[in-house]
Amino acid sequence: MLAKHTLAGVLNLEENHLKELSRSSWHERTLHAIRKCRTKALGGHLDWCKSCDKLHLQFNSYRNRHCPTCQGHKQQQWIEGRSRELLPVPYFHVVFTLPNNLNSVALQYPKELYKILFDSAWKTLVAFGNNPKHLGAKIGMIAVLHTWGQNLSLHPHLHCIVPKGGITKAGYWKKGKNKDDFLFSxxxxxxxxxxxxxxxLRKTIPNLPQSLYDKLFKHKWVIYAKPPFGNPKNVLEYLGRYTHKIAISNHRIQAIDKQKGTVTFRVxxxxxxxxxxxxxxxxxxxxxxxxxxxxxxxxTRIRHYGILSSSWKKEKLPRLQMLLADKEKDCIDVIITKEKSVHRCCPICKKPGxxxxxxxxSRGPPKKYKELVISKIKKHIL
Incomplete structure (x- = not known):
């Protein structure tokens, strides 16, 4: 179902002022890319469905990762790839959140700060995973960066999926000891x-004031963890809701008032x-x-670490899946096979082809495109 209001529609109201409103040339380019996505400006194509014989005139996508209309098939393709890499073990969902005191740093040094967030989360988990008192094994993690809250305020945090256990130096799978909410305390x-x-942070951005560090140590930092997922199927369904999510979807925009110059959205x-x-x-x-x-x-806002990293995927991960298949029989039965992609499917009959x-x-279809369509369909049928 198409959204009544879109992010592009909001940006179009300030089309002539986007340069003034943009924080940088990169932001300006991104905003204009969202505006032009699925419009005549990018050209398009006319598709014919062999199953229901319907014609579909569609404009091209800019495929910008911040555009709410471009994420559907990317998300599906990503999930299809991850379904072949799942381990038949329980998984945890862990969230590492930065305090509000760091918002000004995030605006000034976004690349550096977000990299520190990824690195720190992984180093923290590795330190506990390698320690024999806690686990004593090599673990893995898939981390997805989100920077927003529901009201579009700055709220940087990592959504992490972590298997319950790891690989020992001898090459055996070792289950997590902790029976509470997560692998570790x-x-x-x-x-x-x-x-x-x-x-x-001190090492990467050395010019920050000491008063900031005093505030960071003044309050406790809270890591949020959910109980383990029941099986790999739940992991995949859950990941799909987070991987290609953006700050706001079109369906959340409830109203655009041109006269008052306001936008109303759901939170x-x-x-x-x-x-x-x-x-x-x-x-x-x-x-x-x-x-x-x-x-x-x-x-890169989606990163893989440890036994879930790209270096493990070609050879070591398949062997690990086979090793665990015998031990985790109750989990292996529910691993999802590759789903049919919704990309290039008819929007009416939902069939591929x-x-x-x-x-x-951008000039649009040729004037005599109807005659061309008929001739091409006949040629394809014959």
Missing amino acids: IKALSVKFRGVFVAE KNYKKGGQVSNLTLKIKEFIRRFQQHILPKGF LVTLIIFD
């Missing part, structure tokens, strides 16, 4: 994470049990908040 992890993060208050309400902002303020979540050029008949640029 959450309180101990929080203290360790703060120490590792601050040490990395959830997780402190009140997910209570839903509407928030209205001036369009310029909405764009300012959205820009805070445009990542630096080339920055769309045939592209005509490709056109």
Whole structure:
């Protein structure tokens, strides 16, 4: 179902002022890319469905990772790839969150700070994983960076998926000892994470004032962990909701008031049990908040570590899956096989096999495209 209002529609209202509103040339390019996505400006193509005989005129996508209309098939393709890499063991969902005191640093040094966040989370988990008192094995992690809260405020945090156990030096799988909410003590992890993060911050960005560090140590840092997923299927379904999520989806935008120059969008208050309400902002303020979540050029927001890293995927991971298949029989039965991609499927009958008949640029389809379509369909049928 198509959204009534879109992010592109909001940006179009300030089309002539995006350069003034943009924090950098990279932000300006991103905002214009979202505006032009799936419009005549990028050209398009005419597809024909062999199953239901319907024609579909579609404009091209800019494929920008911050655009809410471009993430559907990317998300599906990513999930298909990860389904072949799942281990038949329970997984945990862990969230590493940065305190609000670091928001100004995130705006000034986004690339450096977010890299420190990834590195610190992994170093913290490795320190506990390698310690025989806690586990004594090599662990793995998939981490996804989110930078936003529901009201589009800056709220950098990592969503991490961690298998319950690891590989020993002898090559055997070792289950986690802790029977509580996570592999390791959450309180101990929080203290360790703060120490590792601050040490990395001092080394990477040495010009920050001491008053900032005093504030960082004044309050406790909290790591959030959910109980383990029941089986790998739940992991995959859960990951799909986080991997290609952006700051705001089109469906959350409830109204755009051109006369008042405001945008109203839906927000959830997780402190009140997910209570839903509407928030209205001036369009310029909405764009300012959205820009805070445009990542630096080339920055990788989904990263794999340890036994889930790319270096393990070719040879070691398949052997590990076979090793665990015998031990975790109750889990192996529910591992998901590769799903059929929704990309290039007919939007009406939902069947694959769309045939592209005509490709056109920003000038639009040729004037006599109907005759061309008929001839191409006949040629394809015959």
